[in-house]
Amino acid sequence: MAWDFSTDPEFQKELDWIREIVINEIEPLDLLKDEMSPEAWRRATDPLKEQVKARGLWAAHLDPELGGKGFGQLPLALMHEILGRTPSAPNIFGNQAPDSGNSELLAVGANEAQRERWLWPLLAGKLSSSFALTEPHTAGSDPTGIRTNAVREGDGWVINGLKWFASNASVADFVLVFAVTDQDPATPRHRRASMFVVERDTPGMTVVRDVGTMAHPYEGTGTRHSGGHAEIVFENCWVPDENMIGQPGDAFMLAQRRLNGGRIHHAMRWVGQCRRAFEMMCERAVSRKVGGTPLADRQLIQQMITKSSIEIEAFRLMTLRAAWIWDNQGPKAARQAVSEIKYWGAQVLHDVLDRAIQIHGAMGYSTDLPLESMYRTARNFRISDGADEVHIQQVARMILRNVQPVDGYPSEYVPARRAEARRRFAHLLDSPDGAGQAAAGTEAGK
Numbered sequence: 327m328a329w330d331f332s333t334d335p336e337f338q339k340e341l342d343w344i345r346e347i348v349i350n351e352i353e354p355l356d357l358l359k360d361e362m363s364p365e366a367w368r369r370a371t372d373p374l375k376e377q378v379k380a381r382g383l384w385a386a387h388l389d390p391e392l393g394g395k396g397f398g399q400l401p402l403a404l405m406h407e408i409l410g411r412t413p414s415a416p417n418i419f420g421n422q423a424p425d426s427g428n429s430e431l432l433a434v435g436a437n438e439a440q441r442e443r444w445l446w447p448l449l450a451g452k453l454s455s456s457f458a459l460t461e462p463h464t465a466g467s468d469p470t471g472i473r474t475n476a477v478r479e480g481d482g483w484v485i486n487g488l489k490w491f492a493s494n495a496s497v498a499d500f501v502l503v504f505a506v507t508d509q510d511p512a513t514p515r516h517r518r519a520s521m522f523v524v525e526r527d528t529p530g531m532t533v534v535r536d537v538g539t540m541a542h543p544y545e546g547t548g549t550r551h552s553g554g555h556a557e558i559v560f561e562n563c564w565v566p567d568e569n570m571i572g573q574p575g576d577a578f579m580l581a582q583r584r585l586n587g588g589r590i591h592h593a594m595r596w597v598g599q600c601r602r603a604f605e606m607m608c609e610r611a612v613s614r615k616v617g618g619t620p621l622a623d624r625q626l627i628q629q630m631i632t633k634s635s636i637e638i639e640a641f642r643l644m645t646l647r648a649a650w651i652w653d654n655q656g657p658k659a660a661r662q663a664v665s666e667i668k669y670w671g672a673q674v675l676h677d678v679l680d681r682a683i684q685i686h687g688a689m690g691y692s693t694d695l696p697l698e699s700m701y702r703t704a705r706n707f708r709i710s711d712g713a714d715e716v717h718i719q720q721v722a723r724m725i726l727r728n729v730q731p732v733d734g735y736p737s738e739y740v741p742a743r744r745a746e747a748r749r750r751f752a753h754l755l756d757s758p759d760g761a762g763q764a765a766a767g768t769e770a771g772k
Protein backbone atom coordinates (compact mmCIF):
# COMPACT_ATOMS: atom_id res chain seq x y z
CA MET A 327 0.00 0.00 0.00
CA ALA A 328 2.28 2.85 -1.23
CA TRP A 329 0.23 5.90 -0.34
CA ASP A 330 2.27 8.01 2.04
CA PHE A 331 2.03 11.71 2.95
CA SER A 332 4.95 11.75 5.38
CA THR A 333 8.42 13.23 4.92
CA ASP A 334 11.50 11.08 5.43
CA PRO A 335 12.78 11.95 8.96
CA GLU A 336 16.36 12.43 7.70
CA PHE A 337 15.21 14.89 5.05
CA GLN A 338 12.94 16.60 7.58
CA LYS A 339 16.13 17.53 9.49
CA GLU A 340 17.36 19.34 6.36
CA LEU A 341 14.01 21.10 5.98
CA ASP A 342 14.10 22.19 9.64
CA TRP A 343 17.60 23.61 9.11
CA ILE A 344 16.44 25.45 5.96
CA ARG A 345 13.42 26.91 7.79
CA GLU A 346 15.66 28.11 10.61
CA ILE A 347 18.11 29.91 8.30
CA VAL A 348 15.37 31.38 6.09
CA ILE A 349 13.26 32.80 8.94
CA ASN A 350 16.03 33.84 11.32
CA GLU A 351 18.79 34.97 8.95
CA ILE A 352 17.48 35.71 5.46
CA GLU A 353 14.10 37.32 6.19
CA PRO A 354 15.66 40.04 8.43
CA LEU A 355 18.37 40.74 5.81
CA ASP A 356 15.73 41.09 3.10
CA LEU A 357 14.15 43.90 5.14
CA LEU A 358 17.43 45.84 4.93
CA LYS A 359 18.47 44.97 1.38
CA ASP A 360 17.60 48.35 -0.09
CA GLU A 361 19.72 50.06 2.57
CA MET A 362 22.80 48.02 1.67
CA SER A 363 25.30 48.46 -1.15
CA PRO A 364 25.87 45.37 -3.35
CA GLU A 365 29.22 44.98 -1.57
CA ALA A 366 27.58 45.04 1.90
CA TRP A 367 24.97 42.58 0.66
CA ARG A 368 27.70 40.22 -0.53
CA ARG A 369 29.41 40.49 2.85
CA ALA A 370 26.14 39.62 4.55
CA THR A 371 25.13 36.75 2.30
CA ASP A 372 28.42 35.07 1.30
CA PRO A 373 28.81 33.40 4.74
CA LEU A 374 25.22 32.12 4.47
CA LYS A 375 25.98 30.69 1.02
CA GLU A 376 29.02 28.97 2.48
CA GLN A 377 26.83 27.39 5.17
CA VAL A 378 24.40 26.20 2.49
CA LYS A 379 27.28 24.69 0.50
CA ALA A 380 28.78 23.03 3.56
CA ARG A 381 25.39 21.48 4.26
CA GLY A 382 25.30 20.12 0.69
CA LEU A 383 22.18 22.08 -0.26
CA TRP A 384 23.67 24.49 -2.85
CA ALA A 385 22.01 24.35 -6.32
CA ALA A 386 20.14 21.25 -5.24
CA HIS A 387 18.04 21.30 -8.44
CA LEU A 388 21.03 20.02 -10.43
CA ASP A 389 22.25 16.49 -10.96
CA PRO A 390 25.34 15.41 -9.00
CA GLU A 391 27.62 15.61 -12.07
CA LEU A 392 26.77 19.32 -12.22
CA GLY A 393 27.47 19.86 -8.53
CA GLY A 394 23.91 19.49 -7.24
CA LYS A 395 22.24 16.88 -5.10
CA GLY A 396 20.11 15.12 -7.71
CA PHE A 397 17.37 15.12 -5.11
CA GLY A 398 14.48 14.70 -7.52
CA GLN A 399 11.52 17.04 -7.74
CA LEU A 400 9.66 16.00 -4.59
CA PRO A 401 12.38 16.93 -2.05
CA LEU A 402 13.07 20.07 -4.10
CA ALA A 403 9.41 21.00 -3.89
CA LEU A 404 9.49 20.68 -0.09
CA MET A 405 12.61 22.86 0.01
CA HIS A 406 11.14 25.53 -2.23
CA GLU A 407 8.03 25.75 -0.07
CA ILE A 408 10.31 27.22 2.63
CA LEU A 409 12.57 29.25 0.30
CA GLY A 410 9.48 30.89 -1.20
CA ARG A 411 8.81 32.83 2.00
CA THR A 412 11.30 35.59 1.21
CA PRO A 413 12.77 36.95 -2.07
CA SER A 414 16.50 36.37 -1.47
CA ALA A 415 16.36 32.81 -0.12
CA PRO A 416 16.53 31.12 -3.58
CA ASN A 417 19.65 33.17 -4.39
CA ILE A 418 21.37 32.14 -1.16
CA PHE A 419 20.57 28.50 -1.97
CA GLY A 420 21.93 28.79 -5.54
CA ASN A 421 18.69 28.31 -7.40
CA GLN A 422 17.33 31.76 -8.20
CA ALA A 423 15.53 32.49 -11.46
CA PRO A 424 16.49 33.05 -14.19
CA ASP A 425 19.95 31.51 -13.51
CA SER A 426 18.57 28.16 -12.31
CA GLY A 427 16.54 27.60 -15.49
CA ASN A 428 19.37 28.88 -17.69
CA SER A 429 21.82 26.49 -16.06
CA GLU A 430 19.41 23.62 -16.78
CA LEU A 431 19.22 24.75 -20.41
CA LEU A 432 23.03 24.90 -20.70
CA ALA A 433 23.33 21.52 -18.97
CA VAL A 434 21.16 20.01 -21.71
CA GLY A 435 22.49 21.87 -24.76
CA ALA A 436 26.03 23.17 -24.13
CA ASN A 437 29.13 21.36 -25.39
CA GLU A 438 32.24 20.95 -23.21
CA ALA A 439 33.83 24.28 -24.21
CA GLN A 440 30.55 26.12 -23.61
CA ARG A 441 30.15 24.47 -20.24
CA GLU A 442 33.64 25.66 -19.25
CA ARG A 443 32.94 29.18 -20.39
CA TRP A 444 29.39 29.75 -19.14
CA LEU A 445 27.86 26.85 -17.21
CA TRP A 446 30.46 26.20 -14.49
CA PRO A 447 30.94 29.92 -13.66
CA LEU A 448 27.15 30.35 -13.63
CA LEU A 449 26.75 27.47 -11.19
CA ALA A 450 29.54 28.83 -9.01
CA GLY A 451 27.70 32.16 -8.82
CA LYS A 452 30.54 33.94 -10.67
CA LEU A 453 28.39 34.87 -13.69
CA SER A 454 24.76 35.89 -13.95
CA SER A 455 22.44 35.35 -16.88
CA SER A 456 19.20 36.29 -18.60
CA PHE A 457 16.81 34.66 -21.06
CA ALA A 458 15.34 36.69 -23.96
CA LEU A 459 12.44 35.20 -25.88
CA THR A 460 9.50 37.62 -25.48
CA GLU A 461 9.06 40.55 -27.89
CA PRO A 462 6.77 43.58 -27.67
CA HIS A 463 5.35 43.19 -31.19
CA THR A 464 4.66 39.43 -31.33
CA ALA A 465 2.67 37.22 -28.93
CA GLY A 466 4.93 35.57 -26.36
CA SER A 467 2.24 32.92 -25.98
CA ASP A 468 3.09 31.69 -29.48
CA PRO A 469 6.89 31.80 -29.88
CA THR A 470 6.65 30.38 -33.41
CA GLY A 471 5.76 33.96 -34.42
CA ILE A 472 8.85 35.71 -33.08
CA ARG A 473 10.66 38.09 -35.43
CA THR A 474 14.16 38.40 -33.98
CA ASN A 475 16.37 36.62 -36.49
CA ALA A 476 19.94 35.54 -37.00
CA VAL A 477 21.54 35.16 -40.43
CA ARG A 478 24.78 33.51 -41.33
CA GLU A 479 27.86 35.72 -41.79
CA GLY A 480 31.40 34.33 -41.88
CA ASP A 481 31.95 31.93 -38.99
CA GLY A 482 29.01 33.25 -37.09
CA TRP A 483 25.56 34.82 -37.03
CA VAL A 484 24.19 38.37 -37.19
CA ILE A 485 21.24 38.96 -34.84
CA ASN A 486 18.63 41.66 -35.42
CA GLY A 487 15.44 42.26 -33.44
CA LEU A 488 13.77 43.62 -30.34
CA LYS A 489 13.20 41.75 -27.07
CA TRP A 490 11.62 42.78 -23.80
CA PHE A 491 10.91 41.47 -20.32
CA ALA A 492 14.29 39.73 -20.33
CA SER A 493 14.60 39.46 -16.54
CA ASN A 494 17.98 40.43 -15.15
CA ALA A 495 19.44 41.35 -18.60
CA SER A 496 20.54 44.82 -17.49
CA VAL A 497 23.04 43.34 -15.04
CA ALA A 498 23.65 39.91 -16.59
CA ASP A 499 27.02 38.75 -17.91
CA PHE A 500 25.29 36.97 -20.79
CA VAL A 501 21.87 36.67 -22.36
CA LEU A 502 20.42 33.52 -23.92
CA VAL A 503 18.71 34.79 -27.06
CA PHE A 504 15.96 32.96 -28.95
CA ALA A 505 16.18 33.87 -32.68
CA VAL A 506 14.79 32.56 -35.98
CA THR A 507 17.57 31.06 -38.13
CA ASP A 508 15.48 29.23 -40.73
CA GLN A 509 12.89 31.18 -42.74
CA ASP A 510 12.03 28.23 -45.02
CA PRO A 511 8.23 27.67 -44.82
CA ALA A 512 8.85 23.95 -45.42
CA THR A 513 10.69 23.67 -42.08
CA PRO A 514 8.35 22.76 -39.20
CA ARG A 515 7.56 25.90 -37.20
CA HIS A 516 9.11 24.44 -34.04
CA ARG A 517 12.44 23.85 -35.79
CA ARG A 518 13.05 27.35 -37.16
CA ALA A 519 14.65 29.04 -34.12
CA SER A 520 18.06 28.63 -32.47
CA MET A 521 19.55 29.64 -29.12
CA PHE A 522 22.55 31.97 -28.81
CA VAL A 523 24.67 33.23 -25.96
CA VAL A 524 25.28 36.97 -26.31
CA GLU A 525 27.77 38.28 -23.79
CA ARG A 526 27.47 41.65 -22.10
CA ASP A 527 29.06 44.51 -24.10
CA THR A 528 28.89 42.58 -27.39
CA PRO A 529 28.64 45.31 -30.07
CA GLY A 530 25.09 45.50 -31.44
CA MET A 531 23.31 44.43 -28.21
CA THR A 532 21.88 47.40 -26.30
CA VAL A 533 19.86 47.18 -23.10
CA VAL A 534 17.52 50.15 -23.57
CA ARG A 535 15.75 50.15 -20.19
CA ASP A 536 14.21 48.08 -17.43
CA VAL A 537 10.48 48.23 -18.10
CA GLY A 538 8.47 49.65 -15.19
CA THR A 539 6.02 47.06 -13.79
CA MET A 540 3.44 46.66 -11.00
CA ALA A 541 6.18 45.25 -8.79
CA HIS A 542 8.77 47.90 -9.71
CA PRO A 543 6.79 50.86 -11.07
CA TYR A 544 9.77 53.04 -11.92
CA GLU A 545 11.78 52.61 -15.11
CA GLY A 546 15.54 52.48 -14.97
CA THR A 547 18.44 50.55 -16.37
CA GLY A 548 19.61 48.16 -13.69
CA THR A 549 18.76 48.41 -10.01
CA ARG A 550 21.02 48.36 -6.99
CA HIS A 551 21.01 44.60 -6.54
CA SER A 552 19.49 42.98 -9.58
CA GLY A 553 18.20 43.73 -13.02
CA GLY A 554 14.55 44.37 -13.75
CA HIS A 555 12.76 43.21 -16.89
CA ALA A 556 14.82 44.64 -19.73
CA GLU A 557 14.09 45.79 -23.24
CA ILE A 558 16.97 44.89 -25.55
CA VAL A 559 17.71 45.99 -29.11
CA PHE A 560 19.83 43.76 -31.36
CA GLU A 561 21.25 45.68 -34.29
CA ASN A 562 23.64 43.74 -36.51
CA CYS A 563 24.91 41.96 -33.43
CA TRP A 564 27.49 39.38 -34.59
CA VAL A 565 28.28 36.30 -32.52
CA PRO A 566 30.60 33.43 -33.50
CA ASP A 567 29.38 29.86 -34.18
CA GLU A 568 30.63 28.73 -30.79
CA ASN A 569 27.92 30.89 -29.17
CA MET A 570 25.10 28.73 -30.55
CA ILE A 571 23.76 26.33 -27.90
CA GLY A 572 22.79 22.97 -29.36
CA GLN A 573 22.10 22.63 -33.07
CA PRO A 574 20.29 25.03 -35.43
CA GLY A 575 16.56 24.62 -34.76
CA ASP A 576 16.96 23.45 -31.13
CA ALA A 577 15.67 26.62 -29.43
CA PHE A 578 12.12 25.36 -28.73
CA MET A 579 13.32 22.08 -27.29
CA LEU A 580 15.86 23.89 -25.07
CA ALA A 581 13.36 26.53 -23.92
CA GLN A 582 10.91 23.81 -22.95
CA ARG A 583 13.53 22.01 -20.88
CA ARG A 584 14.18 25.28 -19.09
CA LEU A 585 10.60 25.97 -18.14
CA ASN A 586 8.99 22.78 -16.88
CA GLY A 587 10.98 21.78 -13.78
CA GLY A 588 11.14 25.45 -12.80
CA ARG A 589 7.34 25.61 -12.76
CA ILE A 590 7.16 23.03 -9.95
CA HIS A 591 9.69 25.02 -7.91
CA HIS A 592 7.82 28.25 -8.60
CA ALA A 593 4.58 26.65 -7.49
CA MET A 594 6.07 25.45 -4.21
CA ARG A 595 7.51 28.91 -3.60
CA TRP A 596 3.98 30.23 -4.06
CA VAL A 597 2.78 27.74 -1.44
CA GLY A 598 5.38 29.31 0.89
CA GLN A 599 4.04 32.79 0.09
CA CYS A 600 0.46 31.60 0.63
CA ARG A 601 1.34 30.15 4.02
CA ARG A 602 3.07 33.32 5.13
CA ALA A 603 0.03 35.40 4.14
CA PHE A 604 -2.28 32.85 5.77
CA GLU A 605 -0.39 32.98 9.08
CA MET A 606 -0.72 36.78 9.03
CA MET A 607 -4.42 36.51 8.19
CA CYS A 608 -5.09 34.16 11.13
CA GLU A 609 -3.05 36.22 13.58
CA ARG A 610 -5.00 39.34 12.64
CA ALA A 611 -8.35 37.55 12.83
CA VAL A 612 -7.80 36.54 16.46
CA SER A 613 -6.22 39.88 17.44
CA ARG A 614 -8.38 42.60 15.92
CA LYS A 615 -11.67 43.35 17.64
CA VAL A 616 -14.77 44.76 16.00
CA GLY A 617 -17.85 45.51 18.14
CA GLY A 618 -16.11 44.00 21.16
CA THR A 619 -15.27 40.59 19.66
CA PRO A 620 -12.37 39.35 17.53
CA LEU A 621 -12.78 39.31 13.75
CA ALA A 622 -12.33 35.55 14.07
CA ASP A 623 -15.89 35.30 15.46
CA ARG A 624 -17.44 36.71 12.27
CA GLN A 625 -18.71 34.16 9.79
CA LEU A 626 -17.56 36.15 6.75
CA ILE A 627 -14.02 36.15 8.14
CA GLN A 628 -14.27 32.45 9.02
CA GLN A 629 -15.21 31.78 5.42
CA MET A 630 -12.05 33.54 4.21
CA ILE A 631 -9.90 31.54 6.65
CA THR A 632 -11.45 28.17 5.80
CA LYS A 633 -11.48 28.78 2.06
CA SER A 634 -7.83 29.88 2.10
CA SER A 635 -6.76 26.92 4.20
CA ILE A 636 -8.46 24.41 1.90
CA GLU A 637 -7.23 26.08 -1.28
CA ILE A 638 -3.62 26.21 -0.04
CA GLU A 639 -3.70 22.56 1.03
CA ALA A 640 -5.25 21.44 -2.27
CA PHE A 641 -2.67 23.44 -4.23
CA ARG A 642 0.17 22.04 -2.12
CA LEU A 643 -0.94 18.44 -2.58
CA MET A 644 -1.43 18.95 -6.33
CA THR A 645 2.10 20.37 -6.57
CA LEU A 646 3.66 17.52 -4.60
CA ARG A 647 1.76 15.06 -6.78
CA ALA A 648 3.13 16.76 -9.92
CA ALA A 649 6.64 16.41 -8.47
CA TRP A 650 5.96 12.76 -7.61
CA ILE A 651 4.76 12.00 -11.18
CA TRP A 652 7.89 13.70 -12.56
CA ASP A 653 10.17 11.63 -10.32
CA ASN A 654 8.38 8.33 -10.98
CA GLN A 655 7.16 8.58 -14.56
CA GLY A 656 9.31 11.32 -16.10
CA PRO A 657 8.83 14.94 -17.19
CA LYS A 658 6.57 14.08 -20.14
CA ALA A 659 4.06 12.25 -17.96
CA ALA A 660 4.00 15.25 -15.58
CA ARG A 661 3.10 17.83 -18.23
CA GLN A 662 -0.61 17.99 -17.48
CA ALA A 663 -0.07 18.12 -13.71
CA VAL A 664 2.54 20.89 -14.13
CA SER A 665 0.20 23.00 -16.27
CA GLU A 666 -2.60 22.46 -13.76
CA ILE A 667 -0.54 23.75 -10.82
CA LYS A 668 0.87 26.65 -12.82
CA TYR A 669 -2.64 27.86 -13.59
CA TRP A 670 -4.36 26.93 -10.31
CA GLY A 671 -1.49 27.97 -8.02
CA ALA A 672 -1.13 31.47 -9.44
CA GLN A 673 -4.86 31.94 -8.86
CA VAL A 674 -4.77 30.59 -5.28
CA LEU A 675 -1.79 32.81 -4.42
CA HIS A 676 -3.57 35.85 -5.81
CA ASP A 677 -6.81 35.11 -3.91
CA VAL A 678 -5.14 34.29 -0.58
CA LEU A 679 -3.08 37.50 -0.70
CA ASP A 680 -6.19 39.46 -1.58
CA ARG A 681 -8.05 38.07 1.47
CA ALA A 682 -5.06 38.65 3.76
CA ILE A 683 -4.98 42.30 2.66
CA GLN A 684 -8.74 42.60 3.18
CA ILE A 685 -8.62 41.24 6.73
CA HIS A 686 -5.86 43.74 7.62
CA GLY A 687 -7.84 46.70 6.24
CA ALA A 688 -5.77 49.85 5.62
CA MET A 689 -2.69 48.26 7.16
CA GLY A 690 -2.89 45.43 4.61
CA TYR A 691 -2.82 47.98 1.81
CA SER A 692 0.12 49.84 3.36
CA THR A 693 3.83 49.20 3.05
CA ASP A 694 3.95 48.56 6.81
CA LEU A 695 3.20 44.93 5.93
CA PRO A 696 4.77 42.82 3.16
CA LEU A 697 1.35 41.89 1.75
CA GLU A 698 1.01 44.72 -0.78
CA SER A 699 4.38 43.95 -2.33
CA MET A 700 3.66 40.19 -2.37
CA TYR A 701 0.33 40.93 -4.05
CA ARG A 702 1.85 43.17 -6.75
CA THR A 703 4.48 40.55 -7.53
CA ALA A 704 1.95 37.70 -7.49
CA ARG A 705 -0.13 39.27 -10.26
CA ASN A 706 2.59 38.57 -12.81
CA PHE A 707 2.42 34.82 -12.22
CA ARG A 708 -0.88 34.64 -14.12
CA ILE A 709 0.99 35.94 -17.20
CA SER A 710 4.68 34.97 -17.03
CA ASP A 711 5.77 31.36 -17.67
CA GLY A 712 2.69 30.91 -19.86
CA ALA A 713 -0.53 32.91 -19.40
CA ASP A 714 -3.45 31.23 -17.58
CA GLU A 715 -5.33 30.73 -20.82
CA VAL A 716 -2.44 28.90 -22.48
CA HIS A 717 -2.23 26.40 -19.62
CA ILE A 718 -6.00 25.98 -19.49
CA GLN A 719 -6.01 25.23 -23.22
CA GLN A 720 -3.12 22.81 -22.87
CA VAL A 721 -4.76 20.89 -20.01
CA ALA A 722 -8.07 20.62 -21.86
CA ARG A 723 -6.28 19.33 -24.96
CA MET A 724 -4.40 16.71 -22.97
CA ILE A 725 -7.59 15.56 -21.25
CA LEU A 726 -9.67 15.42 -24.43
CA ARG A 727 -6.97 13.70 -26.50
CA ASN A 728 -7.85 10.38 -24.85
CA VAL A 729 -11.62 10.70 -24.97
CA GLN A 730 -13.46 8.75 -27.70
CA PRO A 731 -16.47 10.35 -29.44
CA VAL A 732 -19.72 8.35 -29.55
CA ASP A 733 -22.37 8.12 -32.25
CA GLY A 734 -25.90 8.90 -31.10
CA TYR A 735 -26.79 8.97 -27.39
CA PRO A 736 -24.15 9.63 -24.68
CA SER A 737 -22.68 6.55 -22.96
CA GLU A 738 -24.56 7.42 -19.76
CA TYR A 739 -27.99 7.61 -21.49
CA VAL A 740 -30.21 6.11 -18.78
CA PRO A 741 -32.93 4.39 -20.90
CA ALA A 742 -30.30 2.46 -22.86
CA ARG A 743 -28.32 1.53 -19.74
CA ARG A 744 -31.48 0.44 -17.91
CA ALA A 745 -32.56 -1.73 -20.86
CA GLU A 746 -29.14 -3.38 -20.85
CA ALA A 747 -29.31 -3.94 -17.04
CA ARG A 748 -32.77 -5.51 -17.43
CA ARG A 749 -31.44 -7.93 -20.01
CA ARG A 750 -28.53 -8.86 -17.76
CA PHE A 751 -30.50 -9.27 -14.54
CA ALA A 752 -33.80 -10.52 -16.03
CA HIS A 753 -33.73 -13.57 -13.72
CA LEU A 754 -33.98 -11.25 -10.66
CA LEU A 755 -36.85 -9.10 -11.88
CA ASP A 756 -40.56 -9.67 -11.10
CA SER A 757 -41.34 -9.03 -14.71
CA PRO A 758 -38.61 -8.66 -17.35
CA ASP A 759 -40.25 -5.54 -18.91
CA GLY A 760 -40.08 -3.62 -15.54
CA ALA A 761 -43.82 -3.66 -14.82
CA GLY A 762 -43.26 -5.11 -11.32
CA GLN A 763 -40.84 -2.34 -10.34
CA ALA A 764 -43.30 -0.09 -8.48
CA ALA A 765 -44.70 -2.95 -6.45
CA ALA A 766 -41.20 -4.16 -5.50
CA GLY A 767 -40.28 -0.61 -4.42
CA THR A 768 -43.34 -0.37 -2.21
CA GLU A 769 -42.52 -3.75 -0.68
CA ALA A 770 -38.90 -2.74 0.03
CA GLY A 771 -40.04 0.50 1.64
CA LYS A 772 -42.10 -1.27 4.32
Ligand SMILES: Cc1cc2nc3c(=O)[nH]c(=O)nc-3n(C[C@H](O)[C@H](O)[C@H](O)COP(=O)(O)OP(=O)(O)OC[C@H]3O[C@@H](n4cnc5c(N)ncnc54)[C@H](O)[C@@H]3O)c2cc1C
Pocket residue numbers: 424457458459460461464465466467468490491492493555706709710711712713714715716719
Ligand atom coordinates in the same frame (compact mmCIF):
# COMPACT_ATOMS: atom_id res chain seq x y z
C1 LIG B 1 7.49 39.59 -14.42
C2 LIG B 1 7.71 38.97 -15.77
C3 LIG B 1 8.94 38.39 -16.05
C4 LIG B 1 9.18 37.85 -17.32
N1 LIG B 1 10.43 37.34 -17.60
C5 LIG B 1 10.71 36.93 -18.86
C6 LIG B 1 12.04 36.54 -19.22
O1 LIG B 1 12.96 36.51 -18.38
N2 LIG B 1 12.29 36.22 -20.52
C7 LIG B 1 11.32 36.26 -21.47
O2 LIG B 1 11.61 35.95 -22.62
N3 LIG B 1 10.04 36.61 -21.16
C8 LIG B 1 9.72 36.97 -19.88
N4 LIG B 1 8.44 37.38 -19.57
C9 LIG B 1 7.43 37.43 -20.60
C10 LIG B 1 6.38 36.32 -20.49
O3 LIG B 1 6.96 35.07 -20.76
C11 LIG B 1 5.25 36.69 -21.46
O4 LIG B 1 4.64 37.87 -20.94
C12 LIG B 1 4.21 35.61 -21.63
O5 LIG B 1 4.73 34.49 -22.32
C13 LIG B 1 2.99 36.14 -22.42
O6 LIG B 1 3.40 36.72 -23.62
P1 LIG B 1 2.91 38.20 -23.99
O7 LIG B 1 3.19 39.11 -22.85
O8 LIG B 1 3.49 38.55 -25.30
O9 LIG B 1 1.33 38.11 -24.08
P2 LIG B 1 0.48 37.57 -25.33
O10 LIG B 1 1.06 36.32 -25.86
O11 LIG B 1 0.26 38.70 -26.26
O12 LIG B 1 -0.88 37.21 -24.61
C14 LIG B 1 -1.71 38.24 -24.05
C15 LIG B 1 -2.95 37.62 -23.45
O13 LIG B 1 -3.67 36.95 -24.48
C16 LIG B 1 -4.36 35.86 -23.93
N5 LIG B 1 -3.98 34.62 -24.63
C17 LIG B 1 -2.78 34.26 -25.09
N6 LIG B 1 -2.82 33.04 -25.67
C18 LIG B 1 -4.10 32.62 -25.57
C19 LIG B 1 -4.80 31.44 -25.96
N7 LIG B 1 -4.16 30.42 -26.56
N8 LIG B 1 -6.14 31.35 -25.68
C20 LIG B 1 -6.79 32.37 -25.05
N9 LIG B 1 -6.17 33.50 -24.65
C21 LIG B 1 -4.86 33.63 -24.91
C22 LIG B 1 -3.99 35.79 -22.44
O14 LIG B 1 -4.97 36.45 -21.67
C23 LIG B 1 -2.68 36.53 -22.40
O15 LIG B 1 -2.39 37.09 -21.11
C24 LIG B 1 8.17 37.89 -18.31
C25 LIG B 1 6.92 38.45 -18.00
C26 LIG B 1 6.69 38.98 -16.75
C27 LIG B 1 5.35 39.61 -16.47
